[in-house]
Amino acid sequence: MTAHGASREAFAAARERLDALTDSTSVDAAQLAGELATVTALLDREVSLRRVLTDPAQAGEAKAELVQRLLGSRISGPAADLVSGLVRSRWSQSRDLVDVLEELASIADLTAAQKAGTLDDVEDELFRFGRIVSSNTELRAALTNRKATVSAKSELLGSLLGSRADAATERLVTRLVTAPRGRSLEAGLEALSKLAAERRDRMVAVVTSAVPLSDPQKQRLGAALAKLYGRPMHLNLDVDPAVLGGIRVQVGDEVINGSLADRIEDAARRMAS
Numbered sequence: 001m002t003a004h005g006a007s008r009e010a011f012a013a014a015r016e017r018l019d020a021l022t023d024s025t026s027v028d029a030a031q032l033a034g035e036l037a038t039v040t041a042l043l044d045r046e047v048s049l050r051r052v053l054t055d056p057a058q059a060g061e062a063k064a065e066l067v068q069r070l071l072g073s074r075i076s077g078p079a080a081d082l083v084s085g086l087v088r089s090r091w092s093q094s095r096d097l098v099d100v101l102e103e104l105a106s107i108a109d110l111t112a113a114q115k116a117g118t119l120d121d122v123e124d125e126l127f128r129f130g131r132i133v134s135s136n137t138e139l140r141a142a143l144t145n146r147k148a149t150v151s152a153k154s155e156l157l158g159s160l161l162g163s164r165a166d167a168a169t170e171r172l173v174t175r176l177v178t179a180p181r182g183r184s185l186e187a188g189l190e191a192l193s194k195l196a197a198e199r200r201d202r203m204v205a206v207v208t209s210a211v212p213l214s215d216p217q218k219q220r221l222g223a224a225l226a227k228l229y230g231r232p233m234h235l236n237l238d239v240d241p242a243v244l245g246g247i248r249v250q251v252g253d254e255v256i257n258g259s260l261a262d263r264i265e266d267a268a269r270r271m272a273s
Contacts, residue, residue, distance in 0.1 A: 007096035010089035011103075017085055018104050021078050022111045029115060030168070033108035035079035037175055039071065040101040044181060050094045053087045060088035102181070106172060106192060110199045113168040120234075123196040125169040127206075127236040129161070130189040143177050144185055150178045197234050208238045208248040225251065 022029045043050045049070075053063050064084035072080050082104070091097055113119045133140050142148065142156060154174055161170040176188040183191075197204045205225050207213070213221070218235060226233040229251065249256040 005092045006090040007092040007100070010086065010091060010096075011100045013089060014082070014086055014100055014104060015107070017082055018107060018111075021082060022108060022115075027078050029108045029112035030171070031076065032079055032082075033105045033112065033171065035075040036082070036101055036105035036108060038075065039079070039083055040098055040105060041179060043098050043101065044179070047094075050097060054091040054094040054097050056090055063087040098181075103195070105175070106195055107199070109168045109171055110196050113166060113196075114199055116168075118166045118168065119196065119199055121166050122169045122172075123193065123234055124236070125161075125165045126172070126189055126193045126196060129165075129169070129173060130186060130193070131238060133185055133189070140185065144180075153177050193236070200234070201232060203229055203231050203251060204234050204236060206236045206238065206250045208240050208243055208250075210239070210241055210243045210246065212239055213237065221249075225249070 021027050021032065043053070052058065053066070055063075064087055067084045067087055068080060071083065075083075083101070086097060086100065110119060110122065113122045133143065143153060145153075157170065157174050157177060161173065172192050173189075176183075176192065177185065180188060193204060203225075205222075207221065218237070222233050222235050225235075233251075246257065
């Protein structure tokens, strides 16, 4: 998320508390994600409550006690404790609290996938779903239709993802589609993909080639990019015949163009050095 000053510090502290919670085998990360999403929706809707909980003139402990009174019977102890810690913090603006809660919910779901050994699948599914949406105008229109009900969108996503994608992927995409909070679908999917990559401290490279890369080519390219950027690299692979015999690699805002043969040869040299 983009935050400044006090909100950035509050977010960093909340990330540490979330990691500590989800490291515990007694905490269900997927359940925690759902509960944080519920609180996100509540505070996004109840502006006056959000302002009270982020009011710097109010004592942190008093705000934490209010959270316990309002939410203690509706969410689990770990979730209530996490939200209580959030409201004790200082915030640059009240909306930052909701943004952080939403991101923590996504991180908790990705942590659940990581614990289940399916995080790589979730990363790939988020990327592929984004590609499907961008190439299917009718599907995008149905998912972004403001007149469509939450249940209708959820049912559509269930039919698309329910038997084909990881449960965490379906939860993440459903929350994004049913509660976009001003974001475009594409921007939301990109943000989720970046969060998924961060769970393994990896950068994301979007690789577009004329034909599918072989496993050895993918391994050499991934290793070369990891060495170039100094961090593990996750490859999101896309095929576009318009690339002709070449390859296009995008890492963040940086785009690397070149022939496939040249890139693989360069990867091999980097591996040997």
